[in-house]
Structures are given as structure tokens and as C-alpha cells.
Amino acid sequence: MENEESKTWAMVGGDGPRSYAQNSSYQRVLVDVANESMSEGIKDKLEFKNPCSDSSNICTFRIADFGCSVGPNTFVAVEKIIEAVEQKYRAQFRNSPPMEFQVFFNDVTANDFNTLFKTLTASKKYFAAGVPGTFYSRLFPKSTLHLAYSSYSLHWLSRVPDEVVDSKSPAWNKGSIQCNGTAKEVAKAYSAQFKRDMDKFLKARAEEIIGGGLMVIIIGGLPDGILMAQTSAGIFNELFGSCLVDMAKMGVISEEKVDSFNLPAYYSSAKELEGIIKNNGHFCIERMNTLDHPMMKMKVDVRIAISHFRAVFQGLLEKHFGKDDADRIFQHFSKFAENYDSVFNGATHQHVDHFILLKRNIN
Amino acid sequence: MENEESKTWAMVGGDGPRSYAQNSSYQRVLVDVANESMSEGIKDKLEFKNPCSDSSNICTFRIADFGCSVGPNTFVAVEKIIEAVEQKYRAQFRNSPPMEFQVFFNDVTANDFNTLFKTLTASKKYFAAGVPGTFYSRLFPKSTLHLAYSSYSLHWLSRVPDEVVDSKSPAWNKGSIQCNGTAKEVAKAYSAQFKRDMDKFLKARAEEIIGGGLMVIIIGGLPDGILMAQTSAGIFNELFGSCLVDMAKMGVISEEKVDSFNLPAYYSSAKELEGIIKNNGHFCIERMNTLDHPMMKMKVDVRIAISHFRAVFQGLLEKHFGKDDADRIFQHFSKFAENYDSVFNGATHQHVDHFILLKRNIN
Numbered sequence: 001m002e003n004e005e006s007k008t009w010a011m012v013g014g015d016g017p018r019s020y021a022q023n024s025s026y027q028r029v030l031v032d033v034a035n036e037s038m039s040e041g042i043k044d045k046l047e048f049k050n051p052c053s054d055s056s057n058i059c060t061f062r063i064a065d066f067g068c069s070v071g072p073n074t075f076v077a078v079e080k081i082i083e084a085v086e087q088k089y090r091a092q093f094r095n096s097p098p099m100e101f102q103v104f105f106n107d108v109t110a111n112d113f114n115t116l117f118k119t120l121t122a123s124k125k126y127f128a129a130g131v132p133g134t135f136y137s138r139l140f141p142k143s144t145l146h147l148a149y150s151s152y153s154l155h156w157l158s159r160v161p162d163e164v165v166d167s168k169s170p171a172w173n174k175g176s177i178q179c180n181g182t183a184k185e186v187a188k189a190y191s192a193q194f195k196r197d198m199d200k201f202l203k204a205r206a207e208e209i210i211g212g213g214l215m216v217i218i219i220g221g222l223p224d225g226i227l228m229a230q231t232s233a234g235i236f237n238e239l240f241g242s243c244l245v246d247m248a249k250m251g252v253i254s255e256e257k258v259d260s261f262n263l264p265a266y267y268s269s270a271k272e273l274e275g276i277i278k279n280n281g282h283f284c285i286e287r288m289n290t291l292d293h294p295m296m297k298m299k300v301d302v303r304i305a306i307s308h309f310r311a312v313f314q315g316l317l318e319k320h321f322g323k324d325d326a327d328r329i330f331q332h333f334s335k336f337a338e339n340y341d342s343v344f345n346g347a348t349h350q351h352v353d354h355f356i357l358l359k360r361n362i363n
Numbered sequence: 364m365e366n367e368e369s370k371t372w373a374m375v376g377g378d379g380p381r382s383y384a385q386n387s388s389y390q391r392v393l394v395d396v397a398n399e400s401m402s403e404g405i406k407d408k409l410e411f412k413n414p415c416s417d418s419s420n421i422c423t424f425r426i427a428d429f430g431c432s433v434g435p436n437t438f439v440a441v442e443k444i445i446e447a448v449e450q451k452y453r454a455q456f457r458n459s460p461p462m463e464f465q466v467f468f469n470d471v472t473a474n475d476f477n478t479l480f481k482t483l484t485a486s487k488k489y490f491a492a493g494v495p496g497t498f499y500s501r502l503f504p505k506s507t508l509h510l511a512y513s514s515y516s517l518h519w520l521s522r523v524p525d526e527v528v529d530s531k532s533p534a535w536n537k538g539s540i541q542c543n544g545t546a547k548e549v550a551k552a553y554s555a556q557f558k559r560d561m562d563k564f565l566k567a568r569a570e571e572i573i574g575g576g577l578m579v580i581i582i583g584g585l586p587d588g589i590l591m592a593q594t595s596a597g598i599f600n601e602l603f604g605s606c607l608v609d610m611a612k613m614g615v616i617s618e619e620k621v622d623s624f625n626l627p628a629y630y631s632s633a634k635e636l637e638g639i640i641k642n643n644g645h646f647c648i649e650r651m652n653t654l655d656h657p658m659m660k661m662k663v664d665v666r667i668a669i670s671h672f673r674a675v676f677q678g679l680l681e682k683h684f685g686k687d688d689a690d691r692i693f694q695h696f697s698k699f700a701e702n703y704d705s706v707f708n709g710a711t712h713q714h715v716d717h718f719i720l721l722k723r724n725i726n
Binding site: 060100101102104109110112113114117118120127128129130131132133138139140141142144 | 423463464465467472473475476477480481483490491492493494495496501502503504505507
């Protein structure tokens with residue numbers, strides 16, 4: 001059921017120094033920061049009528065993490081979810097038998113599930129399963145999930161919109177590798193792709209999540225009215241684009257490949273997200289806020305930023321430029337970026353991280 | 364929930380020339396040969412009352428393959444199961460909405476799930492999930508499976524019984540690496556381990572399979588009254604044991620390591636299996652027969668036998684002897700075994716493959 005067009009590259013696998021497992025401290029902080037909103041949301045909004053009504057009288061509660069990568073962040077998040085659900089359950093049904101949890105870890109097929117499985121702890125309180133495939137299509141049978149979770153995955157588009165790499169299109173993104181917000185037609189193309197992808201995601205999850213079930217989404221975004229080009233993250237991406245152009249000029253990598261390269265990512269505003277969710281119509285927004293955390297305001301260590309960037313983008317770059325050129329690019333970028341430390345840390349704005357709690361409408 | 368003591372080695376991963384994927388034609392033939400018994404069994408014995416009674420009115424049918432390895436055999440088996448279940452369902456409920464299938468592929472954590480997931484076909488008619496962990500303990504929430512399947516996995520013990528590698532025990536298996544059946548105390552120790560393991564397996568599955576749900580077991584065994592030492596498979600194992608002794612004498616590998624090496628496998632008779640299942644009490648035996656197939660009577664090509672042997676045992680040998688010595692052992696065995704072609708093909712008996720269809724009792 002994997003779509004050929006879809007995002008197929010994954011975070012760097014294994015647990016070595018270049019792995020996502022070792023280079024995802026930012027995403028880890030988000031899990032911690034989101035915990036309060038998430039636990040409160042579960043406490044206030046979760047209802048147990050449905051999960052416990054199956055014929056066997058045993059209560060199985062099914063959780064899925066969409067875009068889990070290789071851990072350990074996903075394990076931390078899942079444990080926090082289970083803790084909150086159990087607390088609510090025990091308060092509501094004092095004398096009922098304990099619930100059993102089944103947790104599904106989803107990511108694209110290229111994800112390193114072997115490492116994910118090997119790092120699952122033996123003492124875990126749930127039954128685990130891995131589910132390979134793009135979350136922009138159906139992955140589970142109808143009405144079988146009670147709580148869905150997706151952290152820092154949904155700003156990844158299923159694909160780069162065709163127009164932005166088409167030199168004949170008014171949306172041609174010449175001179176940039178991202179939706180930096182300054183070119184209107186480019187922004188329109190990226191935004192339309194994001195809407196299509198989110199719609200597919202919400203539609204698929206609406207079929208899989210039971211009526212009344214919850215979905216927690218953490219997603220990178222922008223404050224209203226701020227352009228990607230004005231944020232540290234945007235400046236960092238532009239810098240990477242300049243590095244690619246530099247290498248093409250030196251004849252180290254193909255100019256054509258650089259021209260056809262764009263990041264399949266889109267940072268949306270709260271307003272935009274709200275519009276998409278309301279228009280989709282299957283979920284009700286129970287909570288929506290931005291996550292405030294100290295890392296946002298910290299001076300960024302360029303070397304750490306680059307190693308995190310590599311853990312995320314290596315697969316994508318290897319797919320586009322080939323393995324050898326991808327290696328060369330990261331090597332060059334390390335030297336290249338050091339000269340721009342002040343530019344990078346002089347950004348006037350930061351992106352935001354949206355926290356959204358949705359409830360599946362009861363049909 | 365993985366037990367430290369448990370079998371943790373897996374079939375050779377990937378899809379290269381030495382992979383299990385490329386060296387499991389015997390197991391593949393079994394899938395085909397078992398299909399008739401399995402399809403008939405599903406047709407006669409499957410009841411749909413339970414799977415369809417959930418609150419959402421959508422019918423999800425859950426299948427699990429215990430000990431799936433990396434495919435493609437598991438995919439073939441699963442497709443045959445789904446075909447039989449759908450046929451029965453359509454005949455019984457002409458106007459009902461189609462069922463949705465969720466298939467869980469289980470094997471030990473060391474199994475190459477990445478390869479398994481990459482070789483899943485896009486056109487598959489089910490939602491797939493991988494479940495890591497030993498099947499000698501619980502892997503699924505209570506009463507959530509409708510049909511369990513396990514092919515050529517349950518003759519693997521969770522461990523070699525301690526006594527057979529203890530020089531002070533009357534069950535010390537000196538001079539052999541398997542339960543060849545000639546030493547009574549050794550056979551008793553192996554048989555007791557098999558019983559303990561099967562009991563654990565049946566107990567765990569009894570909790571996971573809904574009342575009335577089915578379980579198909581295909582398992583290597585022996586005809587009543589025949590010893591392992593009299594069969595081709597047994598002679599092949601003895602030959603491998605002699606090869607190890609030969610290498611220890613030459614000083615290539617450690618004698619102590621050879622003495623402490625035994626195969627964690629046990630081939631049971633139909634009578635023994637029947638006793639264990641009846642004693643366990645959670646399942647009713649709906650069908651039990653041996654699978655008859657031409658490969659049993661074929662002259663065995665020693666080279667092919669060795670490459671199949673390697674695909675299965677490499678992980679185990681690497682764990683016991685280390686990676687380098689395991690390589691040396693397989694190299695030596697290739698030459699060693701060629702001299703014994705006639706011994707190997709002169710066996711008076713063959714092992715059998717049992718087919719068992721069980722139904723979970725309704726509590």
C-alpha cells in the first residue's frame with residue numbers, strides 16, 4: 001500500500017554517532033515539553049466507553065505512533081501516554097481488571113525497525129508491533145485505534161511539489177531549496193502540497209481511530225505572519241542551499257541536481273492548520289497551543305546543528321545526489337557553515353512547535 | 364518481555380545467496396503441501412460469530428504467523444490463509460461488507476524485520492505489522508487473534524536443556540550434538556524441554572486467540588517408534604557433530620566449545636504432541652496428519668543441504684563459537700560432508716512433518 005511518490009527515505013538508522021537515535025535531542029525536549037499538555041488533554045478528553053466494550057470483557061487499548069523513527073524518543077512518549085491513560089482509567093473504573101496496551105510503531109519502510117525492536121525495553125508494559133509504510137495512506141483496519149500520536153513528522157511532505165523544480169513554472173523556486181516564504185507562487189505550491197498531505201493523513205486516521213478516540217500532533221510551524229526566511233531554521237536551510245550552489249560552481253556536484261533539489265518540508269501557521277482540520281471535518285480540535293521551551297532561545301552550536309541535520313537529511317540527500325556526493329556535501333557543509341555562525345544566530349525570529357489535540361467525531 | 368534464556372538467534376537475514384530467503388525451498392514446499400489441509404480445515408472449522416461482533420460493525424480478522432523469518436514463505440502462507448477465510452466468509456455472509464485483515468509477522472528480535480518489511484508487496488490485501496519477541500511468552504493482548512499459524516518453528520526449543528551439556532549428569536550427551544534417540548536420559552531431558560516449551564506456547568496463544576479461533580501448526584517430527592539417528596536429518600546432524608569433533612582434534616576450534624554444543628531442536632512423535640496438547644487443555648485437535656511430499660523421498664544434494672543448514676544455523680553457531688570460527692566450521696563442513704554422501708543418502712527412514720489444526724476452546 002506504499003505509494004511510489006511518497007516519502008521513502010528515513011532518519012539515519014542504527015545507534016552509532018551519526019544515527020538519529022544519537023542526534024535527536026531537540027525532538028526529545030519536545031516530548032518532555034509536550035507532556036503536560038498531552039497528559040492534561042488525555043485526562044480531560046479521553047472517554048473509555050468504546051475501548052472496553054468488546055465481547056471478551058478484556059480491555060485492549062491501542063496506541064499508534066505515526067513517524068516514530070528508531071527511538072528512544074518514541075518509547076518515552078508512549079510511556080507517558082500509557083501513564084496518563086492508566087491514571088484516567090483507574091480513576092474511572094476502580095474495580096475493573098487492568099487494561100492491556102498494544103502499541104504500534106509506524107514509519108516508512110526504509111526506517112530501521114531492527115534497531116527500534118532491539119532497543120525496546122524488556123520491562124515495557126505493552127505489547128509492541130512495528131508497522132511499515134507511509135502514513136499518508138491507510139495502515140490499520142477500521143476503527144481499531146484508541147489514541148494516535150505523531151511528533152515532528154507531519155511537516156514532512158510526501159513529496160516536493162512538481163512546480164517548484166520546474167523551470168517553466170511561475171512557482172519555480174530558483175535560488176532556494178525550501179519554501180522560504182518570500183516567493184508567493186512557491187509558497188502557494190508548498191502550501192497546497194501540505195494541505196493535500198494533511199488531508200490524506202486525517203482521512204486515513206479518521207477511518208482507523210474509533211469515534212471519540214484522541215490524536216496528539218506535534219508539528220513544526222511558524223508564528224502567524226512570520227516567514228521561514230526570517231527564522232533560524234530557515235536561515236540554516238538557506239545556508240545549506242548556498243553550500244550546494246558553492247559546490248556546483250566548484251564542479252564537485254552536478255548543477256542540475258542542485259537545481260532540482262528542494263526540501264520536502266513545510267512549516268505551517270496555526271491558522272493554516274486550523275483551517276485544514278476544520279475543512280477535513282472528521283476531528284474536533286480540543287486543544288491547540290505552541291510549545292514553549294528553552295532550546296528555542298538558546299544560541300545554536302553550529303556543529304551540533306549540522307550533526308542533527310545530517311541524521312535527518314542523509315537518507316534524502318543520498319537518494320537525490322547518490323551516497324558519495326552526499327558524503328562530500330556534508331563534509332563541505334561542516335566547513336562552509338562555520339563561517340556563517342553569526343548570520344545563523346542573528347535570526348530575528350524562531351519557528352514554533354504546535355501542539356494539537358484532536359478528538360475523532362462520533363459518526 | 365523477551366526471556367534472556369530464550370532462543371535469540373534468527374535465520375540468516377537479507378536476501379543474499381546465503382540468506383534464509385534464498386535457502387528455504389524445503390519450507391516453501393511444506394507451505395504448498397499443507398495448503399489443502401489448511402484450506403479444508405478453515406472451511407470446515409472456522410466460525411465467524413466472534414470476529415464480527417465488535418461495536419463498530421466492521422469486521423477485522425487478525426492473523427499472526429509465529430516464527431515467520433524473513434519471507435517469502437510467510438507471505439505465501441498468509442495469502443493462502445486469507446483466501447480460505449474470505450471464501451468461507453463470502454459463502455456465509457453474502458451481503459456483508461468485506462472483512463479487513465490485519466496480519467502480524469512474529470519472530471525473535473534478532474530476525475531481519477527490515478528485509479521482511481521491504482519485501483512485503485504493495486498489492487497485499489492486508490494491513491501488516493511486525494511483532495518482535497520469543498513466542499514462548501505473551502506477544503498480543505488477550506483475545507485479539509482469530510487465526511494463528513506457525514510453520515517449521517516449534518521444533519526449535521527455547522534452549523538446550525542444561526543436563527545434556529553437564530558432564531556430571533546422567534543425561535550428558537557425550538559424543539553427539541542432538542537428541543538422536545539412542546541415549547534414554549538424553550531423550551528424556553530433550554523431551555521434557557520440548558514439553559515445557561510447547562506448554563508455554565499453548566498457554567500464551569490460548570490467552571491471545573479468541574474462543575473458537577483456529578491455530579495451524581506445521582512442525583518437524585518423527586514417525587512413531589523411529590529414532591532421529593535413523594533418519595536422513597538425524598544422520599546429517601551427526602555428520603555435522605563429527606565435523607566439529609574433527610576440527611577440535613585438529614586444534615582449529617575449542618574442544619570445550621564442541622562439548623558444550625547441542626542443537627536446540629527436538630523432533631516429536633504424533634503421540635507425544637497429542638499428549639501435550641490434550642494435557643494443556645485449552646485447544647481441541649480438529650485435524651492431525653503428516654504431510655506427504657516428494658522432497659522427502661528425493662536423493663539429497665549434499666551441497667544444497669549444507670547451504671540450507673547454514674541459512675538456519677549460522678546465527679546459532681556464531682553465538683556459540685564466535686563469527687570467525689563459525690565461518691571456519693561451515694568451510695570445513697563443505698569438504699567434510701562430501702565424503703559421506705552415501706551414508707547420508709543411505710538412511711533407512713525419514714523424519715515426518717506434522718500438520719495440526721487446533722481450535723481454541725470457548726471458555
